[in-house]
Amino acid sequence: MQTKQRFLFFCTCFILLLSFSGVKAQQRWSVGPRLGATISKITGDAPNNGFLPGFTGGLYVMYSDISHFGISGDVLFAQKGAKYDYNGTKFIQRINYIDVPIMARYFMNLKGKVRPNIFIGGNIAFLLNAKAKDRTDNGVARPDVxxxxxFASTDLGFLAGVGFNFKVSKARWVQTDFRFxxxxxxxxxxxxxxxRxxxxxxxxxxxxxxxKKYRN
Incomplete structure (x- = not known):
């Protein structure tokens, strides 16, 4: 129940931010859902762990004026963690977060049906829950923990990557992001x-x- 309440709280805050931004700026804003996959692992003092696939999804807002520069922000549910395998012990460490990344973007062209862009930014992640699951000890199944x-309640980090915006109709875009x-x-x-x-x-x-709409 606590997890659902946190998720609804951050979604509500994000929607209010969108409303305020749209009224104040009245320029090239876009909003929408964002869905995808996360492939994660735990680095640093964490030997014998491998990549773990997970789900990522939520809402985003982007501002892109008639220039090369833009900014975007997300509120995303993100599954992270790693697969562990050492000394006969195997388990999946799943860590669920609400990610709030803010990114500065540089668009390669000013207009067109395809707008490639590169971005860099920061992220704050709020811990929802964590569980060690699918545990086995020398082939013997163990209960989840x-x-x-x-785990820390917040996780500060950075991200960078490349994106592509594809125009499908007037004021409608399909966007792809590839992020590290x-x-x-x-x-x-x-x-x-x-x-980490x-x-x-x-x-x-x-x-x-x-x-507000502007002519190109």
Whole structure:
């Protein structure tokens, strides 16, 4: 129940931010859903772990004026973690977050049906829950362990990548992002002070233009 309440809270805040931005700026804003996959692992003092696929999805807002520069922000539910395999012990460490990345974008062209762009920015992730699951010890199944308390409540990081905006109709765009994301702060609070989240994100969005219209 607590997880759902947090998710609804951040979604509500994000929608209010969109409303305020649209009224104040009245320029080239677009909003929409963003869905995709995350491939993550835990780096630093975390040997014997491999990449773990997960789901990412939520809402975003983007501002792109008639220039090469733009800015975007997301509120995303993100599944992260890693697969562990050492000394006969195997398990999946799943860590769920609400990610709030803010990115500065540079668009390669001013207009057209395809607008490639590169971006860099920061991310703050709010911990929802964590669990060690699918545990086996020398082939013997073990129960899942809920270990949310072992992880920091927030995770600060940076991200960078490349995106492509494809115009499908007037004020409608399909957007793809390919992102690399890295934690800058430790994700665990006790026995493993140097562990960090590392992930690759592949995201697909559908953009709806909002606000005042300008001629190209």
């Amino acid at each position: 809920e270990n949310t308390s072992s 994301q890295q934690s800058l702060t430790p994700i665990q609070i006790s026995s493993a002070p140097d562990r 989240n590392t992930s690759i994100n592949i995201l697909l969005s559908y953009a709806f233009g909002v606000g």
